[in-house]
Amino acid sequence: MLISGASIAGTTLAYWLRRHGLTPTVVERAPAIRDGGYKVDIRGAALDVADRMGVLPSIRARRTDVRGGSIVTATGRQVAAMDGDTFGGRHGGDAEILRGDLNRLLYDLTKDDVEYLFDDSIAALVQRGDGVQVTFESGAVRDFDVVVGADGLHSHTRALAFGPESSFVHDLGYYVSIFSVPNHLGLDRWELTYVAPGRTALTYSTAGDGGAKAMFLFASPPLAYGHRDRARQEALLAEAYAGEGWEVPRLLAGAAQAGDFYFDSLSQVRMDSWSRGRVALVGDAAYCASPASGQGTSLALVGAYVLAGELAAAGDLRAGLAAYEREMRPFAEANQKLGPANIKRMVLRTRGQVRTSLAMLSLINRLPGGKRLMAKAIEPIRRAANAITLKTYE
Ligand SMILES: Cc1cc2nc3c(=O)[nH]c(=O)nc-3n(C[C@H](O)[C@H](O)[C@H](O)COP(=O)(O)OP(=O)(O)OC[C@H]3O[C@@H](n4cnc5c(N)ncnc54)[C@H](O)[C@@H]3O)c2cc1C
Structure with missing residues (x-):
């Protein structure tokens, strides 16, 4: 079996296929696993998957340990402060880790007994009755x-086997940019959020990171830019935040120097089926819920676990893929509903x-029962994160 993409979904799928006695190969376009990156949450059923992989203690050891966050005004005045779990929409045991650190942990679990092909990509696929002939970019x-596409929101595997991205990727009407900046505010595992009409900017620092991250969200009709045209993306971001107060100009100035500048629309992937013949999709490639859902990483972990388990349990490809859809679709849909709902609260019009x-x-911040009220607000995330009962496939 070939997996395209060595991020969260791809490495997790490789791990479980190996554990079921299969021999996957993973092809990754980047020259190596990428470390660092923004913080992501692992919640509900995904914690169970991580636990079954034996990697949960390492995830906890590398937690971001963000203690909390404050909402600030244009002059920097603090309006409200919350503890880390409330601010991050987490319950009890939920874990927050840098995406790259999680990726590294999952890769390390598999690297000794899975074939990884870095710096390469699928150029063409030809499906036949009994297999798929793959031509790689390397020739x-x-x-x-x-073949399983675990290659993210802009999945190339999906484009090759299912058709153009425009048929499946739905723009939610917002853009997100995130990149590393110097920690000029001296944040210590703390997050500051500034909210203006149509725009939300924030900055945070995490445990063990001498720097900080800046993240920008803004409402916008579709923008024209190339996915690899960084100069244009930086210009669009600067334009969206022109004239904005607080620390925005200083944070924006960091974009040009950042080695990890990221800019994309907030989008969801919606498909009637996640497989076509012998090609299947997992993670963001199949059911991206958008960063606003806070559940993309958990969906990737759970989806990979279920896909590997159902394929192994069925023994027959068609039956295994059908069972994967049956098990995963309600969970994916429950989590996708969070995206549009959350973003409306994150970016006010x-x-x-x-x-x-x-x-x-x-006011809530000062009320005695305020913490309970905030916890109630994050209840939909908890419900969606637990909206699947994981089978045991061994
Ligand atoms: C700014 C931001 C904030 C986020 N915050 C959160 C959060 O708080 N909580 C949360 O749960 N999730 C969050 N997410 C979402 C989360 O990162 C993704 O949902 C998750 O990483 C999906 O994993 P994936 O493996 O499906 O895809 P990806 O992580 O996108 O990985 C795709 C992989 O495929 C590779 N690839 C791409 N094209 C090719 C190709 N042609 N050939 C070979 N390889 C290829 C890429 O290099 C990459 O390694 C956030 C995302 C962003 C962008």
């Missing part, structure tokens, strides 16, 4: 029984909404 040609929201947050 190599190999046969596989199944009008000055009036910003004023009301800041006043409410400030």
Whole structure:
């Protein structure tokens, strides 16, 4: 079996296929596993998957340990402060880790007994009755029984086997940018969020990182830019935040120097089926819920576990893929609903909404039962994160 993409979904799938006695190969476009990156949450059923992989203690050891966060005004005045779990929408045992650190842990679990092909990619796929002939960018040609696209929101495997991205990727009407910046505010595992009409900017520092991250969210109609045209992306970001107060100009100035600049639309992938013949999809490639859901990493972990388990349990490809869809679809859909709902709370449209929201947050912060109220607000995430009962496939 060939897996395209060595991130969260790809490495987890490789791990479980090996554990079920299969021999996957993983092809990754990047020259190596990428470390660092933004913080992601692992919640609910995904914690169970990590536990079954024996990697949960390492995840906890590398937790971001963000102690909490504050909402600030244009002049930097703190309006409300919350503890890390409330701020991050986490319950009890949920874990927050840098995406790259998680990727490294999952890769290390598999690197000794899985074939990884870095710096390469699938150029063409030809499906036949009994297999798929894959031509790689490097020129190599190999046969596989199944190909799984774990290559993210802009999946190349999906484009090759299912058709153009525009048929499946739905823009939610917002953009996100994130990159490393110097920690000029001296943050110590703390997050600051500034909210203006149509724009939310934040910065945070995590345990063991001498620097900080800056993240920008903004509402916008579709923008024209190339996925690899960084100069244009930086210009669009600067334009969206022109004239904005607080620390925004200083954070924006960090974009040009950042080695990890990221810019994309907030989008979801919606498909009627996650397989076509001998090609299947997992993680963001199949059911990206958007970063606003806070559940993309958990979906990738759970989806990979279920796909490997159902393929191994069925013994027959068609039955295994059908069972994967049956098990995963309600879970994926429950988590996808979080995306559009959350982003409306994260980016407020009008000055009036910003004023009301800041006043409410400030009030809740001072109320004796305020913490309970905030916990209630994150209840939908907890429910969606647990909306699947994992089978045991061994
Ligand atoms: C700014 C931001 C904030 C986020 N915050 C959170 C959060 O708080 N909580 C959360 O759960 N999730 C969050 N996410 C989402 C999370 O990162 C993704 O949902 C998750 O990483 C999906 O994993 P994946 O393995 O499916 O895809 P990806 O992580 O996108 O990985 C795809 C892999 O495929 C590789 N690849 C791409 N094209 C090719 C190709 N042609 N050939 C070979 N390899 C290829 C890529 O290099 C990459 O390694 C956030 C995402 C972003 C961008």
